[in-house]
Amino acid sequence: MKFIEDCAQAHGAKYQGKNIGSLGDISCFSFYPTKNLGAIGDGGAVATNDAAIFEKLMQIREYGWKDKYISIRQGVNSRLDEVQAAILKAKLPHLNKMNQRRQEIASIYLKELSGLPITLPQLKVGCEHVYHLFVIRLKNKAVRDQLKTYLADNQVHCLIHYPVPIHEQPNYLNKVRTAGELKETSALSQEILSLPMYPELTNEEVLKVVDLIKSFKF
Numbered sequence: 001m002k003f004i005e006d007c008a009q010a011h012g013a014k015y016q017g018k019n020i021g022s023l024g025d026i027s028c029f030s031f032y033p034t035k036n037l038g039a040i041g042d043g044g045a046v047a048t049n050d051a052a053i054f055e056k057l058m059q060i061r062e063y064g065w066k067d068k069y070i071s072i073r074q075g076v077n078s079r080l081d082e083v084q085a086a087i088l089k090a091k092l093p094h095l096n097k098m099n100q101r102r103q104e105i106a107s108i109y110l111k112e113l114s115g116l117p118i119t120l121p122q123l124k125v126g127c128e129h130v131y132h133l134f135v136i137r138l139k140n141k142a143v144r145d146q147l148k149t150y151l152a153d154n155q156v157h158c159l160i161h162y163p164v165p166i167h168e169q170p171n172y173l174n175k176v177r178t179a180g181e182l183k184e185t186s187a188l189s190q191e192i193l194s195l196p197m198y199p200e201l202t203n204e205e206v207l208k209v210v211d212l213i214k215s216f217k218f
Protein backbone atom coordinates (compact mmCIF):
# COMPACT_ATOMS: atom_id res chain seq x y z
CA MET A 1 0.00 0.00 0.00
CA LYS A 2 1.25 3.50 -0.84
CA PHE A 3 0.69 6.69 1.14
CA ILE A 4 -0.14 9.73 -0.99
CA GLU A 5 0.10 13.04 0.87
CA ASP A 6 -2.12 15.92 -0.24
CA CYS A 7 0.07 18.93 0.64
CA ALA A 8 -1.93 21.47 -1.39
CA GLN A 9 -2.71 23.54 1.69
CA ALA A 10 0.36 22.73 3.74
CA HIS A 11 3.56 24.21 2.29
CA GLY A 12 5.87 24.64 5.28
CA ALA A 13 3.63 22.82 7.77
CA LYS A 14 5.19 20.23 10.07
CA TYR A 15 4.08 16.99 11.68
CA GLN A 16 6.17 15.73 14.60
CA GLY A 17 9.07 17.93 13.48
CA LYS A 18 9.02 16.69 9.89
CA ASN A 19 8.01 18.79 6.92
CA ILE A 20 4.70 17.93 5.31
CA GLY A 21 5.74 16.60 1.92
CA SER A 22 8.37 14.31 3.38
CA LEU A 23 5.99 11.78 4.92
CA GLY A 24 4.33 10.04 1.98
CA ASP A 25 5.49 7.79 -0.82
CA ILE A 26 4.15 10.54 -3.07
CA SER A 27 3.52 14.12 -1.91
CA CYS A 28 1.40 16.44 -4.06
CA PHE A 29 1.66 20.22 -3.91
CA SER A 30 -0.55 22.82 -5.55
CA PHE A 31 0.90 26.20 -6.51
CA TYR A 32 -2.46 27.73 -7.40
CA PRO A 33 -2.08 31.50 -6.82
CA THR A 34 -3.93 31.58 -3.48
CA LYS A 35 -1.86 28.78 -1.94
CA ASN A 36 0.80 29.51 0.75
CA LEU A 37 3.35 29.20 -2.04
CA GLY A 38 1.48 30.34 -5.12
CA ALA A 39 2.44 30.96 -8.74
CA ILE A 40 0.74 33.52 -10.98
CA GLY A 41 -1.16 30.78 -12.76
CA ASP A 42 -1.81 27.11 -12.27
CA GLY A 43 1.04 24.88 -11.21
CA GLY A 44 1.91 21.99 -8.96
CA ALA A 45 4.63 19.52 -8.03
CA VAL A 46 4.95 15.96 -6.90
CA ALA A 47 7.71 14.87 -4.52
CA THR A 48 8.95 11.33 -3.94
CA ASN A 49 12.05 9.56 -2.65
CA ASP A 50 11.22 6.38 -4.58
CA ALA A 51 13.28 6.07 -7.78
CA ALA A 52 10.73 3.85 -9.54
CA ILE A 53 7.84 6.19 -8.75
CA PHE A 54 9.98 9.15 -9.85
CA GLU A 55 10.68 7.57 -13.22
CA LYS A 56 7.00 6.77 -13.73
CA LEU A 57 5.94 10.31 -12.77
CA MET A 58 8.49 11.82 -15.15
CA GLN A 59 6.94 9.77 -17.93
CA ILE A 60 3.33 10.53 -17.03
CA ARG A 61 3.98 14.30 -16.91
CA GLU A 62 5.08 14.24 -20.55
CA TYR A 63 2.78 12.12 -22.74
CA GLY A 64 4.03 8.86 -21.20
CA TRP A 65 7.36 9.36 -22.97
CA LYS A 66 10.30 7.20 -21.98
CA ASP A 67 12.40 8.70 -24.74
CA LYS A 68 11.47 11.79 -26.72
CA TYR A 69 8.40 11.07 -28.92
CA ILE A 70 8.08 7.48 -27.63
CA SER A 71 5.10 6.93 -25.29
CA ILE A 72 5.32 3.74 -23.30
CA ARG A 73 2.36 4.46 -21.03
CA GLN A 74 -0.73 6.71 -20.79
CA GLY A 75 0.47 10.21 -19.99
CA VAL A 76 -0.60 13.84 -19.85
CA ASN A 77 1.02 17.19 -20.55
CA SER A 78 1.63 18.44 -17.03
CA ARG A 79 4.95 20.27 -17.12
CA LEU A 80 5.33 23.28 -14.83
CA ASP A 81 5.94 26.17 -17.19
CA GLU A 82 9.16 28.12 -16.77
CA VAL A 83 7.57 31.46 -15.92
CA GLN A 84 5.68 29.85 -13.03
CA ALA A 85 8.84 28.04 -11.92
CA ALA A 86 10.79 31.32 -11.87
CA ILE A 87 8.07 33.05 -9.82
CA LEU A 88 7.98 30.16 -7.35
CA LYS A 89 11.76 30.13 -7.04
CA ALA A 90 11.73 33.84 -6.17
CA LYS A 91 8.91 33.40 -3.65
CA LEU A 92 10.18 30.24 -1.93
CA PRO A 93 12.72 32.04 0.34
CA HIS A 94 9.80 34.12 1.72
CA LEU A 95 7.56 31.15 2.52
CA ASN A 96 8.52 30.80 6.19
CA LYS A 97 8.11 34.54 6.83
CA MET A 98 4.70 34.52 5.14
CA ASN A 99 3.66 31.45 7.12
CA GLN A 100 4.75 33.17 10.34
CA ARG A 101 2.48 36.09 9.49
CA ARG A 102 -0.41 33.68 8.88
CA GLN A 103 0.31 32.14 12.31
CA GLU A 104 0.26 35.61 13.92
CA ILE A 105 -3.11 36.36 12.30
CA ALA A 106 -4.43 32.98 13.47
CA SER A 107 -3.31 33.68 17.03
CA ILE A 108 -5.28 36.95 17.01
CA TYR A 109 -8.40 35.18 15.75
CA LEU A 110 -7.95 32.34 18.27
CA LYS A 111 -7.54 34.74 21.19
CA GLU A 112 -10.22 37.23 20.23
CA LEU A 113 -12.90 34.79 19.11
CA SER A 114 -12.66 32.41 22.05
CA GLY A 115 -15.79 32.39 24.20
CA LEU A 116 -18.14 32.99 21.25
CA PRO A 117 -20.51 30.26 19.99
CA ILE A 118 -17.99 29.33 17.31
CA THR A 119 -15.84 26.23 16.98
CA LEU A 120 -12.29 27.37 16.30
CA PRO A 121 -9.52 25.36 14.66
CA GLN A 122 -7.72 23.20 17.17
CA LEU A 123 -4.00 22.61 17.03
CA LYS A 124 -3.14 18.98 17.61
CA VAL A 125 0.00 18.09 19.57
CA GLY A 126 3.01 17.70 17.28
CA CYS A 127 1.47 19.73 14.44
CA GLU A 128 2.69 23.07 13.11
CA HIS A 129 -0.20 24.65 11.22
CA VAL A 130 0.45 27.14 8.40
CA TYR A 131 -3.15 28.34 8.16
CA HIS A 132 -3.69 28.24 4.43
CA LEU A 133 -7.25 28.84 5.60
CA PHE A 134 -8.75 29.83 8.93
CA VAL A 135 -11.94 27.81 9.05
CA ILE A 136 -14.52 28.29 11.79
CA ARG A 137 -17.62 26.21 12.44
CA LEU A 138 -21.02 27.65 13.33
CA LYS A 139 -23.95 26.02 15.13
CA ASN A 140 -25.89 25.31 11.93
CA LYS A 141 -26.25 26.34 8.29
CA ALA A 142 -28.70 29.19 9.02
CA VAL A 143 -26.28 30.88 11.44
CA ARG A 144 -23.36 30.27 9.07
CA ASP A 145 -25.19 31.82 6.14
CA GLN A 146 -26.39 34.78 8.23
CA LEU A 147 -22.89 35.49 9.50
CA LYS A 148 -21.47 35.24 5.97
CA THR A 149 -24.07 37.73 4.71
CA TYR A 150 -23.53 40.04 7.70
CA LEU A 151 -19.78 40.13 7.08
CA ALA A 152 -20.27 40.67 3.34
CA ASP A 153 -22.66 43.56 4.05
CA ASN A 154 -19.74 45.07 5.98
CA GLN A 155 -17.21 44.54 3.16
CA VAL A 156 -15.69 41.37 4.63
CA HIS A 157 -16.01 38.61 2.07
CA CYS A 158 -15.65 35.03 3.27
CA LEU A 159 -15.72 31.81 1.29
CA ILE A 160 -16.66 28.22 2.12
CA HIS A 161 -13.99 25.57 1.66
CA TYR A 162 -15.80 23.61 0.42
CA PRO A 163 -19.59 23.85 0.07
CA VAL A 164 -20.16 20.46 -1.61
CA PRO A 165 -18.13 17.44 -0.45
CA ILE A 166 -16.80 15.09 -3.12
CA HIS A 167 -19.21 12.26 -2.31
CA GLU A 168 -22.13 14.70 -2.89
CA GLN A 169 -20.87 16.09 -6.19
CA PRO A 170 -23.28 15.17 -9.01
CA ASN A 171 -20.62 13.30 -10.96
CA TYR A 172 -19.39 11.32 -7.96
CA LEU A 173 -22.69 10.37 -6.30
CA ASN A 174 -22.45 6.71 -5.26
CA LYS A 175 -19.08 6.44 -6.97
CA VAL A 176 -16.78 7.32 -4.06
CA ARG A 177 -15.81 4.42 -1.83
CA THR A 178 -16.33 5.54 1.79
CA ALA A 179 -16.17 3.91 5.19
CA GLY A 180 -19.71 5.01 6.02
CA GLU A 181 -22.24 7.76 5.37
CA LEU A 182 -19.82 10.67 5.97
CA LYS A 183 -22.48 12.51 8.01
CA GLU A 184 -19.85 14.68 9.69
CA THR A 185 -18.36 15.72 6.33
CA SER A 186 -21.82 16.67 5.07
CA ALA A 187 -22.63 18.62 8.27
CA LEU A 188 -19.27 20.42 8.15
CA SER A 189 -19.82 21.60 4.59
CA GLN A 190 -23.02 23.30 5.81
CA GLU A 191 -21.55 24.88 8.93
CA ILE A 192 -18.05 26.07 8.06
CA LEU A 193 -16.81 29.48 7.02
CA SER A 194 -13.29 30.59 6.09
CA LEU A 195 -12.32 33.92 7.62
CA PRO A 196 -9.96 36.25 5.71
CA MET A 197 -6.44 34.81 5.91
CA TYR A 198 -3.45 35.98 3.90
CA PRO A 199 -0.08 37.40 5.01
CA GLU A 200 -0.79 40.94 3.76
CA LEU A 201 -3.71 41.42 6.19
CA THR A 202 -2.94 44.12 8.74
CA ASN A 203 -3.73 43.70 12.42
CA GLU A 204 -6.31 46.49 12.05
CA GLU A 205 -8.08 44.53 9.32
CA VAL A 206 -8.02 41.33 11.38
CA LEU A 207 -9.46 43.21 14.36
CA LYS A 208 -12.17 44.69 12.13
CA VAL A 209 -13.24 41.13 11.24
CA VAL A 210 -13.12 40.21 14.94
CA ASP A 211 -15.20 43.23 15.98
CA LEU A 212 -17.81 42.49 13.33
CA ILE A 213 -18.12 38.87 14.48
CA LYS A 214 -18.39 40.03 18.09
CA SER A 215 -21.22 42.40 17.12
CA PHE A 216 -23.13 39.66 15.26
CA LYS A 217 -26.28 38.43 17.03
CA PHE A 218 -25.74 34.67 17.27
Ligand SMILES: Cc1ncc(COP(=O)(O)O)c(C=O)c1O
Pocket residue numbers: 006008009029030031032043044
Ligand atom coordinates in the same frame (compact mmCIF):
# COMPACT_ATOMS: atom_id res chain seq x y z
C1 LIG B 1 -6.57 20.10 -0.27
C2 LIG B 1 -6.45 20.32 -1.76
N1 LIG B 1 -6.02 19.32 -2.53
C3 LIG B 1 -5.88 19.48 -3.87
C4 LIG B 1 -6.18 20.68 -4.48
C5 LIG B 1 -6.04 20.78 -5.98
O1 LIG B 1 -5.03 21.66 -6.36
P1 LIG B 1 -4.85 22.04 -7.91
O2 LIG B 1 -6.15 22.63 -8.36
O3 LIG B 1 -3.70 23.00 -8.00
O4 LIG B 1 -4.57 20.75 -8.62
C6 LIG B 1 -6.63 21.74 -3.72
C7 LIG B 1 -6.96 23.02 -4.36
O5 LIG B 1 -7.53 23.90 -3.82
C8 LIG B 1 -6.76 21.56 -2.31
O6 LIG B 1 -7.16 22.56 -1.52
